[in-house]
Amino acid sequence: MFRNVAELVELAESQGKKISEVMIEAEMEVSQRSRDAIMQDMYANLDVMEKAVRRGLTEDIRSHSGLTGGDAKKLQTYMETKTFLSGPTLLNAVSMSVAVNEVNAAMGTIVATPTAGACGIVPGTLFAVSDKLQPTREEMVNYLFTAGAIGYCIANNAFISGAAGGCQAEVGSATAMAAAAIVEMAGGTPEESAQAVAIALKNMLGLVCDPVAGLVEVPCVKRNAMGAAIATVAADMAMAGIKSVIPTDEVIDAMYRIGCAMPTTLKETAQGGLAATQTGRMIEAKVFGVRMEK
Amino acid sequence: MRVNLVEPLVIQEENRLKYKSVFDIIGPIMVGPSSSHTAGAARIGRVARKLLGRMPLRAEIVFYGSFAKTYQGHGSDVATVAGILDFDTSDLRLKNSLVIAEKAGMEVELSTSDVLTEHPNTARIKLSDDEHQIEIVGVSIGGGKIEVLEVNGFSFQLGFDTPTLLVLHEDRFGMIAAVAKVLTQHNINVGLMEVSRHTRGSRALMAIETDSTISPEVLEEIRQIPHIFDVSLLALN
Numbered sequence: 001m002f003r004n005v006a007e008l009v010e011l012a013e014s015q016g017k018k019i020s021e022v023m024i025e026a027e028m029e030v031s032q033r034s035r036d037a038i039m040q041d042m043y044a045n046l047d048v049m050e051k052a053v054r055r056g057l058t059e060d061i062r063s064h065s066g067l068t069g070g071d072a073k074k075l076q077t078y079m080e081t082k083t084f085l086s087g088p089t090l091l092n093a094v095s096m097s098v099a100v101n102e103v104n105a106a107m108g109t110i111v112a113t114p115t116a117g118a119c120g121i122v123p124g125t126l127f128a129v130s131d132k133l134q135p136t137r138e139e140m141v142n143y144l145f146t147a148g149a150i151g152y153c154i155a156n157n158a159f160i161s162g163a164a165g166g167c168q169a170e171v172g173s174a175t176a177m178a179a180a181a182i183v184e185m186a187g188g189t190p191e192e193s194a195q196a197v198a199i200a201l202k203n204m205l206g207l208v209c210d211p212v213a214g215l216v217e218v219p220c221v222k223r224n225a226m227g228a229a230i231a232t233v234a235a236d237m238a239m240a241g242i243k244s245v246i247p248t249d250e251v252i253d254a255m256y257r258i259g260c261a262m263p264t265t266l267k268e269t270a271q272g273g274l275a276a277t278q279t280g281r282m283i284e285a286k287v288f289g290v291r292m293e294k
Numbered sequence: 295m296r297v298n299l300v301e302p303l304v305i306q307e308e309n310r311l312k313y314k315s316v317f318d319i320i321g322p323i324m325v326g327p328s329s330s331h332t333a334g335a336a337r338i339g340r341v342a343r344k345l346l347g348r349m350p351l352r353a354e355i356v357f358y359g360s361f362a363k364t365y366q367g368h369g370s371d372v373a374t375v376a377g378i379l380d381f382d383t384s385d386l387r388l389k390n391s392l393v394i395a396e397k398a399g400m401e402v403e404l405s406t407s408d409v410l411t412e413h414p415n416t417a418r419i420k421l422s423d424d425e426h427q428i429e430i431v432g433v434s435i436g437g438g439k440i441e442v443l444e445v446n447g448f449s450f451q452l453g454f455d456t457p458t459l460l461v462l463h464e465d466r467f468g469m470i471a472a473v474a475k476v477l478t479q480h481n482i483n484v485g486l487m488e489v490s491r492h493t494r495g496s497r498a499l500m501a502i503e504t505d506s507t508i509s510p511e512v513l514e515e516i517r518q519i520p521h522i523f524d525v526s527l528l529a530l531n
């Protein structure tokens with residue numbers, strides 16, 4: 001079993017395998033389950049993701065608080081009717097990522113990747129990039145194993161929850177996971193996947209978890225949007241041969257140290273950041289009738 | 295006290311890694327909005343329910359840290375009660391758990407505490423009916439994964455990823471060997487074992503994570519060992 005990204009890349013490159021294959025074989029070893037059983041479970045995850053993307057793009061999703069919903073559709077309409085600036089794959093990734101996170105905020109069914117707060121980025125980029133690359137269903141499942149392998153390294157060497165490490169640990173991790181998976185699906189090497197992880201995560205360092213009224217809505221949905229954008233661009237940069245000066249595992253370690261140094265008010269307690277703005281407090285009062293925290 | 299029965303080096307290494315499976319990262323399939331505050335809370339509630347082994351009449355829930363500050367927004371209260379009702383994280387009935395609990399005659403008392411805990415998402419759950427009572431402290435460590443740090447006052451660090459055997463016994467020599475002997479006879483491999491006690495010579499609780507599930511017959515065989523008070527098997531999935 002690999003313990004960090006360097007070991008993962010070494011395992012993959014020395015055996016001429018993809019990261020997804022290394023992850024599947026490691027899972028078979030740890031769980032003592034057959035390849036078939038493991039693949040079936042991941043196909044089930046893929047199906048749930050696909051339904052969530054479709055729901056968010058076609059249904060009128062609105063959260064209980066009324067704060068989020070409908071933005072994924074807005075972006076789709078914009079793409080159909082206006083001349084847009086960023087490319088269709090990028091905007092699709094953003095829109096689909098928002099779609100899944102809006103479904104999550106409305107207490108719909110999603111797959112945590114790695115968490116529910118960041119559940120839009122991996123499926124959003126997956127289905128957008130798949131529209132462009134037309135992969136097989138199995139390659140789409142492999143995308144999830146590659147993303148999972150990177151998440152596994154981050155979770156065991158740092159953290160993946162906003163309460164423990166801030167938004168950099170949630171949306172940051174999801175963005176890094178997606179970046180690596182995009183590279184593999186687009187035909188990049190394991191080393192390029194690792195570079196994409198470093199480039200993506202570096203741009204998420206220091207991001208705090210400051211949900212307004214403690215709801216997984218504001219700013220979570222839009223951070224999922226930008227996570228999808230960063231993941232896609234980081235993948236392109238890595239495949240262009242751009243390298244991170246700071247090695248991937250050191251970036252993950254930096255994320256861990258930054259998270260430890262982050263004050264509790266900025267780690268999913270709704271006490272600081274956007275949650276503590278005038279508007280944030282007003283929304284909080286409206287949602288709960290009273291202020292939860294001064 | 296922490297006892298590793300087989301290949302201690304390998305187990306220590308694996309145990310150091312909190313997340314063991316790719317499905318800890320890509321998963322669980324769950325009702326939103328938060329993996330730690332909704333799915334994790336539901337799983338802690340479910341461990342408590344499995345430990346009691348039946349529908350409780352009363353549930354006392356205390357939230358600490360981030361759980362205490364944001365449980366309303368994340369539905370952590372609703373999720374914890376859903377877990378106590380034995381619902382899975384993806385069960386759509388999760389949203390209506392409070393109503394379902396009330397209809398089932400379960401009394402729910404929820405409070406928050408300012409007491410500082412080591413982990414930001416900590417919950418203490420006490421379940422009881424007229425005959426039995428259990429109490430656990432669980433933490434939600436992210437992505438829906440949980441750890442149980444206390445079972446009926448005994449300290450532990452259990453993830454409940456695999457079937458976990460709990461054995462309440464007298465704190466005396468030979469107990470671990472006696473239980474291990476039964477497991478060996480039935481070819482059940484032990485992944486991790488922990489023993490916790492209040493004071494020397496009092497009662498102790500043994501927790502054993504196994505690779506395969508344990509049949510009711512084997513559980514009964516363990517129950518028949520002298521100086522053992524109670525045996526239960528907990529499996530979340």
